[in-house]
Amino acid sequence: MFALVDANSFYASAEVVFRPDWRGRAVIVLSNNDGCIVAANREAKAAGIAKFKPFFEVREQCQANGVIACSSNYELYGDLSARMMQIIGRFAPEQHIYSIDECFLNFQRIFPAITDLRQHGQLIRRTVWKEAKLPVCVGMAPTLTLAKAANHAAKQLPDYHGVCVLDDQMAIHAVLQQMDVADVWGIGRQISKKLQLMDIHTAAQLAAMPPKLARKQLSIEIERTVLELNGIPCKNWDQARADKQQIYSTRSVGERITSLPLLQQALAKHIAIAAAKLRKQGSLAGVLFVFAHNSPFDDHPAGFRQTITFPVPTADSCVMAAAVSRIVPQLFKTGVRYYKIGVGLLDLTPAANRQLDLFDASIDNNKLMQTMDTINCQYGTDTIFIAAQGITPRWAMRRKLLTPQYTTRWQDIPKIRC
Numbered sequence: 001m002f003a004l005v006d007a008n009s010f011y012a013s014a015e016v017v018f019r020p021d022w023r024g025r026a027v028i029v030l031s032n033n034d035g036c037i038v039a040a041n042r043e044a045k046a047a048g049i050a051k052f053k054p055f056f057e058v059r060e061q062c063q064a065n066g067v068i069a070c071s072s073n074y075e076l077y078g079d080l081s082a083r084m085m086q087i088i089g090r091f092a093p094e095q096h097i098y099s100i101d102e103c104f105l106n107f108q109r110i111f112p113a114i115t116d117l118r119q120h121g122q123l124i125r126r127t128v129w130k131e132a133k134l135p136v137c138v139g140m141a142p143t144l145t146l147a148k149a150a151n152h153a154a155k156q157l158p159d160y161h162g163v164c165v166l167d168d169q170m171a172i173h174a175v176l177q178q179m180d181v182a183d184v185w186g187i188g189r190q191i192s193k194k195l196q197l198m199d200i201h202t203a204a205q206l207a208a209m210p211p212k213l214a215r216k217q218l219s220i221e222i223e224r225t226v227l228e229l230n231g232i233p234c235k236n237w238d239q240a241r242a243d244k245q246q247i248y249s250t251r252s253v254g255e256r257i258t259s260l261p262l263l264q265q266a267l268a269k270h271i272a273i274a275a276a277k278l279r280k281q282g283s284l285a286g287v288l289f290v291f292a293h294n295s296p297f298d299d300h301p302a303g304f305r306q307t308i309t310f311p312v313p314t315a316d317s318c319v320m321a322a323a324v325s326r327i328v329p330q331l332f333k334t335g336v337r338y339y340k341i342g343v344g345l346l347d348l349t350p351a352a353n354r355q356l357d358l359f360d361a362s363i364d365n366n367k368l369m370q371t372m373d374t375i376n377c378q379y380g381t382d383t384i385f386i387a388a389q390g391i392t393p394r395w396a397m398r399r400k401l402l403t404p405q406y407t408t409r410w411q412d413i414p415k416i417r418c
Contacts, residue, residue, distance in 0.1 A: 001117065001140055001167070004147040005088050005124060008135045008155065010101035011039035014080045015070050017133045018406045018414055027068040030055050033254050033398045034071055035333075043245035052304055071399035073407040075380075079407045084132050091124050096237035102151075104144060104237060121163035141166040144235045145228035150174055150201060167233075173314030174230065176204035186225045192217065203229065243281045249274040250342025257338040263292060264328045268321045270343045272385060275317040276376070278345055279369060284313035284354060286347035290324055292331045295339040304331040312357060316364040317372075321388045325358070361364035380408060 011029040016022045026044035028037050037051050037058070047065040049058055055069065062069055081100045089095040092105035107114060114120050121138035128136050139150025146166050154164040155177045166172045182192035184203050198217075200206050207229035215223035238407040245406060249270040255261050267290060278285055286309065293303030306327045314320065324343070348356075356361075372384050382389075404412035 001142055002095070002144055002147040003092070003107060003121070003124075003138055004098075004102060004144075005105065005128075005136050005138050006102040006151050006155070008050045008137060009039055009041040010081070010134070011077060012041040012044070012070075013070070013134050014077050015068075015073065015403055017039075017080060018204045018404075026065060027070065028062070028067055029070050029072055030401065032070060033252055034400060036098050037253075038072070056335075069401050071402040073399075073403050073405060074168055075365060075408045076403070080132065080134065084128060084134050084136070088124060088130050088136075090118070090399040091127075098237070104147065107140075117165045117167065118163055122161075125162055125272075135174065137162045137164075139164050139166075141172070141233050143228040143233045144160065144237070145185050145232065148174060149179055149183075149229075152179060152183055153398075172231065173204060177202055178205055179203040181206050184225065184229070186221060191222065194218065194285060194415055215304055243283055243350070244277075245348055247274050247283075247285075247348070248275050248347040249277075249344075250291075250340065252340045257292075257341070258326065258336075260332045262328060262390075263332050263338060263341070264325055265329075265388065265393060266341050266387035267292070267324050267328065267343060268386060270341065271320045271324060272317050272382075273387060274343055274345050274371060275320055278348070279315045282317050282351045283348045284351050285320075285345035286310055286313045286349065287345070288320055288323060289344035290327065290331065290342075292338050292341040294337050298337070298339075302333065302336050304333070306330055311360045312362045313327075313347070313354070314362065314364050315351065316366075316369055317351040318365065318368075319363060320417060321386055325388065334342065 001130070012027040015027055015029065024043065026047050026049065027039045027041050028044050028049055030036065031038045031040040034055060037049065037053050037055060040049050042051055044067055047067060049062060049065075061067075077100065084124055085095070085097050088103055092107055094106035096104040098104055098107075099161045100208060102285050107117075108349070117140050122139060124138055125136055129136055137151055137154040139147050139154050140330075141147040141154070141162075149162040150166045154160045154162050157178065164175065166175060179202060181187060181195050181200055182189070184206060187195070187206075195201075195206065200209060206226060209226055211223045219307050227234045251270070253266060257266060265298045288308040288310070289305070290308070291303065291305040292302060308323050308327065310323070354367055375384050376382065406414055
């Protein structure tokens, strides 16, 4: 048996953890630069606030209904997610963290020792709420795809009270009948459209599809999904994920960039982010891609891009920042109000298998990078940073409705008055 434990409206729920007075009220969380709604709790949805709508379109509606709007507090979400995963991991010998707010548990080796799966699921829910104040739902089933379906039922169907166990064919069929085929794990938008043209609208109808026909008309992945819906395990979580072949860091700026120094600082910031990810997976980059452009809705859309090839693959933030500083004048044009910028690291190779060159020696300062990564990991991002990033970035992401970073910033630690 597998279990999927998923937090309910995680971003919105995380905002309420240190604000008990917000419990029971409508809360939404906005995307970068306070653009669109990316999370809404049940109360906000009941008030008619839909996800993925631009915030400016529903601002007055939110004010009229007393909806609390928050900017994305990624520092808080990341810390609360780590705490939640640590708590959930105590309930099974194997855990796979699937995303920031959901993880799988494997009960295959201890299933006979658990006399009541529903009671075990309720214990998980109560423990996470008691220790992290985050609401979660639990779905249990013999395959990963069915565990996803069980979790969907635990969230959407009130009869399950947050825990759904699919341990027999009748229970599985009852849930799949009430589940839209587009909600099945691994069925994307385009595949769901094809299935609907084949008169397959529910997960139960997909489960009844002959597996070989699914493979012939769709793909081998859909065949595996059909088998999993019938209780035959075909999917396993990766024990060791493959390294990324490309690493990007891009973002829309909070305030338009109109000067060469600010453009250079912003690009240096993205280089630092991408290079840290590169070093974390133990890789080197042979090519650096840099771009900067204004908004496509401006009167005169303009975009600029450059590619830098390193003679020796590198993972040093200073080496990359120096290379970018030399080509920034080619990206900058007076009168262009830059809105979106970013960098990409390409042609990645493992650092452990580095091909040395007799005539072009590496100029990376590995000890400096290791020291910087260690300090930033222990004390927070940008505790130490390269000077090219600038001291006070006016172009930084706009978060006017940002709540305190209660667990990651000394100034924001909650104060209790006794």
